[in-house]
Amino acid sequence: MKTISSVVEHYIKTKPFLLSALSQGIINLTSLARNMMPELEQELGKDVKQGAVVMSLKRLSEDLDFRVNHKIVKVLRAIGEITVRSSLTDYTFAVSDSILNKQGELISNINANPEVFYTSSRGVNETNIVVSSSMNAIVDRLFADEKQIERTDNLASITVKLPKDNISTPGVYYYIFQRLAWEGIIICEVISTSYEFTILVSEQEVDLAFKVIKDLKNL
Secondary structure: OOOHHHHHHHHHHOOHHHHHHHHOOOOOHHHHHHHHHHHHHHHHOOOOOHHHHHHHHHHHHHHHHHHHHHHHHHHHHOOOOEEEEEEEEEEEEEOOOOHHHHHHHHHHHHHOOOOOOEEEEEOOOEEEEEEEHHHHHHHHHHOOOOOEEEEEEEEEEEEEEOOHHHHHOOOHHHHHHHHHHHOOOOOOEEEEOOOEEEEEEEOOOHHHHHHHHHHHHHO
16 A cells, blocks of 8 residues: 555655755755645545655655765765876777777787776677777777777776775765766766776866865765
């Protein structure tokens, strides 16, 4: 049997930005309840009192503050080293039978240049390569016969080391990316391992993105 509390919680959880704002206590619950009521009444099939919705929202916000904020903040405060690299190029190629061999040749060239930034990921149909722009001529030569889907220049990377608790705490990445989205920062690529992640942004936005992530340690 559906209850007002269960329907209210489902409504909030399907709207991520609203969920976060509610957990931070920055929403007028009466106004929110008024806006929600038509949809809640349709879901429940009966009239709903605004006061009952407000009470459900209040209980939910208090619960969310504990379940979401406290666990995530603990992880974010333990963020480790933050590394920034600039002058990067992001390539995307179609997957082919020959592309792994080309990547092997590229890695051989990079091994002779320890200061060069390099990372790669492979999807079902696409292979992504991010390198220091000083390697562009070599990439262009090695992959000349491959199908290039996209290329973006003048990028910067921010690599963040995360504590081990991040893999058992839901919402950590959402919380970080939400903060970046609120600042209007466009993330071009995301590369992650178990205990670190790297984002690529334009060089024009890297300073702001770095500040946003660094400030998370002071929540």
